[in-house]
Amino acid sequence: MTTLIVEGHSLGALKAQLSTFEEAGGNVLVVDAEGASIPQQPCSTLSDVRGVIRAGAMVGVATVHSSIEPSISFRQGTVSAEYLMILSPDWDATPGAVLGPEASDTVGLAPGSELRLGESETDTRFGSALPASPRAADRARWIYNVRVVSDEDAIRECWVQANSGYLNQVREAAAAAFSGTDALRIRSLVDPGSAQSAIAGYDSRLTGWLWLVVGPIIGGVILTHLRARASEYALYRVSGFAAQDVALISYLEIIILVLLPSLIAASAAAMFFAGRGTLDADVFAVVSTTTLKIVGSGIVVAVALGFGLVLSSDLGRTMKGRG
Numbered sequence: 595m596t597t598l599i600v601e602g603h604s605l606g607a608l609k610a611q612l613s614t615f616e617e618a619g620g621n622v623l624v625v626d627a628e629g630a631s632i633p634q635q636p637c638s639t640l641s642d643v644r645g646v647i648r649a650g651a652m653v654g655v656a657t658v659h660s661s662i663e664p665s666i667s668f669r670q671g672t673v674s675a676e677y678l679m680i681l682s683p684d685w686d687a688t689p690g691a692v693l694g695p696e697a698s699d700t701v702g703l704a705p706g707s708e709l710r711l712g713e714s715e716t717d718t719r720f721g722s723a724l725p726a727s728p729r730a731a732d733r734a735r736w737i738y739n740v741r742v743v744s745d746e747d748a749i750r751e752c753w754v755q756a757n758s759g760y761l762n763q764v765r766e767a768a769a770a771a772f773s774g775t776d777a778l779r780i781r782s783l784v785d786p787g788s789a790q791s792a793i794a795g796y797d798s799r800l801t802g803w804l805w806l807v808v809g810p811i812i813g814g815v816i817l818t819h820l821r822a823r824a825s826e827y828a829l830y831r832v833s834g835f836a837a838q839d840v841a842l843i844s845y846l847e848i849i850i851l852v853l854l855p856s857l858i859a860a861s862a863a864a865m866f867f868a869g870r871g872t873l874d875a876d877v878f879a880v881v882s883t884t885t886l887k888i889v890g891s892g893i894v895v896a897v898a899l900g901f902g903l904v905l906s907s908d909l910g911r912t913m914k915g916r917g
Contacts, residue, residue, distance in 0.1 A: 690721020
């Protein structure tokens with residue numbers, strides 16, 4: 595059971611690391627032209643690409659000052675609603691400008707507040723505050739004007755959020771969609787190195803080979819049982835039992851001896867992870883596969899070394915050393 599828990603825990607730790615990576619933006623691509631404008635139309639088409647969750651645009655960005663305290667400046671981005679949904683997945687789209695997590699604290703603003711920014715002759719009404727998100731950590735003092743972006747608009751950046759496992763395909767689709775854009779750059783929002791290191795560490799873990807140790811031990815248990823029963827098997831043979839009948843008897847004994855306890859151990863491991871709230875299809879598959887590897891390798895070892903004892907009809911040889 596320990597081996598099953600170790601394997602399930604290893605996979606659970608990997609999934610947690612990959613989840614943190616995605617929360618930080620590991621599955622988000624940023625398309626730009628190193629500061630130059632790019633067309634919005636290709637960004638819109640990416641929304642329909644397989645594996646894309648959504649695509650959003652940043653139209654432009656500027657530095658603005660508060661009329662209350664001119665020494666306080668903000669970065670003001672003009673963006674689509676989809677952009678903010680990628681930047682902070684918990685954002686609840688509300689009409690009006692959007693405050694970054696720290697922008698509201700700086701001048702004491704809250705959703706519903708109004709503030710005149712820069713040289714504007716009208717006040718800006720803030721409809722919501724952007725929930726804190728790892729993806730928005732470096733934009734905490736930003737404020738956002740949200741508007742509908744048409745395909746005819748020129749934009750500064752196109753952000754594309756991909757489903758797990760589709761990042762490379764989406765990257766290729768983005769390159770094709772913007773193929774006519776000069777100085778095109780497609781980058782991940784965060785460095786993929788951490789995820790690659792986590793996957794490489796999981797693939798090279800030594801504990802992944804524990805079943806090769808535990809399996810032969812199980813095989814030794816089976817072999818000990820076969821040796822202890824060798825004289826009875828020989829007696830069956832000289833009494834007229836066919837070889838396949840004796841083999842079936844030994845097979846049923848092995849099921850009772852090994853398979854049932856293994857199933858109990860696998861069930862206990864599954865219950866352990868369920869109790870911790872970490873049991874999912876992937877962890878269950880690892881527990882099941884590892885159980886099959888252990889039992890299978892044990893049976894192979896036992897059959898290879900001791901199944902001749904089951905089929906032997908030499909009662910005298912099998913009785914040596916007994917009595």
